[in-house]
Amino acid sequence: MALFDLPLDELRGYRSASPEPEDFDAFWAKTLQEARAHDLDAHFEPVETRLKTVKVYDVTFAGFGGHPVKGWLVLPAWADTPRPAVVEFIGYGGGRGLPHTHLLWASAGFAHFVMDTRGQGSAWGGGGGTPDPVGGGPAFPGFMTRGVDAPENYYYRRVYTDAVRAVEAARSHPLVDATKAAVVGASQGGGISLAVGGLVPDLAAVAPDVPFLCDFPRATTLTDRDPYREIGNYLKTHRGRTGQVQRTLSYFDGVHFAARGRAPALFSAALEDQTCPPSTVFAAFNAWAYGDKHIEVYDFNDHEGGGPYQEAAKLEWLASRL
Numbered sequence: 001m002a003l004f005d006l007p008l009d010e011l012r013g014y015r016s017a018s019p020e021p022e023d024f025d026a027f028w029a030k031t032l033q034e035a036r037a038h039d040l041d042a043h044f045e046p047v048e049t050r051l052k053t054v055k056v057y058d059v060t061f062a063g064f065g066g067h068p069v070k071g072w073l074v075l076p077a078w079a080d081t082p083r084p085a086v087v088e089f090i091g092y093g094g095g096r097g098l099p100h101t102h103l104l105w106a107s108a109g110f111a112h113f114v115m116d117t118r119g120q121g122s123a124w125g126g127g128g129g130t131p132d133p134v135g136g137g138p139a140f141p142g143f144m145t146r147g148v149d150a151p152e153n154y155y156y157r158r159v160y161t162d163a164v165r166a167v168e169a170a171r172s173h174p175l176v177d178a179t180k181a182a183v184v185g186a187s188q189g190g191g192i193s194l195a196v197g198g199l200v201p202d203l204a205a206v207a208p209d210v211p212f213l214c215d216f217p218r219a220t221t222l223t224d225r226d227p228y229r230e231i232g233n234y235l236k237t238h239r240g241r242t243g244q245v246q247r248t249l250s251y252f253d254g255v256h257f258a259a260r261g262r263a264p265a266l267f268s269a270a271l272e273d274q275t276c277p278p279s280t281v282f283a284a285f286n287a288w289a290y291g292d293k294h295i296e297v298y299d300f301n302d303h304e305g306g307g308p309y310q311e312a313a314k315l316e317w318l319a320s321r322l
Contacts, residue, residue, distance in 0.1 A: 003271055005222070005279045008297065011269075016215040016255045016283035027151060027251055028199060031064075035161045038066035042169040044073055049099050053077050054106045056099040061169035063118070063162035070116040070129045071166060072099055074106040075175055082177040083111040084204070084322035085170050089163055089185035089192035090114070092143070092212065092227050095121020095128020108315055110322065111177075113170035117188070118162060119143065119155075134158060140237075144230035149244065151251040156213065160195040160252070167200055180204045180322045182263075184314065187276060187303065188212045188227075191254050194284055197265065198257030205321040206261065207314050208284070209268045210276050210305040214254035215283035217246065225275050258284040264292040266317045268310050270301035 006014060021027065044057040059071035075083065086105040090096065096116040105112035120143065121128015136147035136155070147153030163183075171178035182205035183193040190211030197206035212227070219228045231249075235242055250256070265288050269281040278297075285295045296313055298306050306313065 004274065005271070005277050008271065011278055011282040013286070014279050014282050015286060016218065016253075018215055018217050018253045018255050018283075019250055020256045020259075021247070021250050024251060024256055031157060031161055032164060032199065035064055035165060038062045040165065040168055040172065042172045044173055047099060051100060051103075054099075054103060055079075057173075059113070059169060061165060063165045064158040065134070067118070067133055067158075068130070069118060069162045069166070070096060071169070072096055072102060072112075072114040073170070073173060074099060074102050074112040074114070076106050076109055079111070079175050082175055083109060084180035085111045085113060085176045085182065086318070086322075087113045087115065087167050087170050087181060087183045087196075089183070089189035089196075090117050090120070091186055092188040093120055093123025094125040095130070097126030097128075101126060104311065104315075108319075110318075111170070111173070111175060113166060113176075115163060115166040118158060132158065138238075140230045140234040142227055142230040144227050145234040145245075148231075148234065148248050151248050154248050154252060156252045159192065160199070163192045163196045164199050167196060167203075182207065182318055182322055184208075186210060186305065194254040194261075195252070195257045197263060198260035201262050203263040205264050205266070205318060207266045207318070208254075209310055210270055210273055210303055211254055211267070211281055211284060212276050213252060214276070215280035216249040216253050218283070219277060219280045222277050222279070223274050228275075254284045255287045258287040259289055261288045261290045263290055264321055265290060265294070266314060267293070267295040268298065268306050268313075269295060270298040270303065270305040272301060273303045273305065275303040
C-alpha cells in the first residue's frame, strides 16, 4: 500500500479534533481510587523454564474490580539487587504467551514485567490466562465495542486500570527498582502505554510503537481495517448512536492521556500503516506534554513498523533513561 495519509510535513503539525471530556481527570481519579480499594495482592511464583540466563515468576495481581490479572516477571539470572523495570503491554488479541518469548529486556539487564490482557490471548501467540468477568451490552465481535454504551462500562476502562495496577505490581517486587520504571508496547500495547503514561505521574520513560487507540474520530473514518472498523460495523447496525459512542471513546483516547504525559517518550510511526494510521499516531505524539520526546518514522512500512530496528532504538534510548 502506498502512502494514503497526510504528508510527513503535515503530520508533524497535525492536531487531533478529538473532544476532551470536562470530567476526564475526575473520571480516571475515581476509577483508580475504586481499584485501589482492593488490596494489590501481588503474588510472584517461581517458574522452572529450563532457561539459564533468566529467572521467571508467574505473577497474579488484583486489577480493575479486584479481578485477578496474570503476568510474567522475567529477571536476569544474575540479578541480586533491584533492577530498572520495563513493563510491557501486548498487542490486540494476544496474551502474555510463554516465558521464553520474552527474553529481550531481561537480556539487557532490566526487570521485564509482561501484563496479560484480560479476555484476550486467543488470536495469536502463546495464549493468555486472564478472563474478563464483566459482561456488557450488545457488541460487535472483538473488544472495541464491549460496553461502549457508557464510559463506566467500556472494556478499556478495565484494561487501562489493570495496566496501572501492573506498574504497581512490578514495583512491589524486591528485585525491581521502583524509582526506574518504563512502559512499552506496540499497537494496542502502545495505546495502553500512553494511557499509563498519562495516569502514572512518576514513570522514567514511555515508549509506544505504532500505537492503537488514538484519535478515534479520525481513525474510525480513515481506515477500514480492524480493529477500528469494529466501531464502524457496530454503528452500521446501531444507527443513531454515533454521538453516544464518540462520547464514550473520548475518555479512552490516547491523545488526551498524551496531554498529561510527564516522562520522556519515544514513539514510532509507519507511513503506510493502515491499521493505526500515521496521523493518529502523530496526534498523540504532538499532544505529548513532556518536552523530551522523539518519534522514529518508517517510510515504507505498514503496521509492523520498525520491528527489530525499533527494538534496537528502544534498547539504546532506554539505556540512557533507566
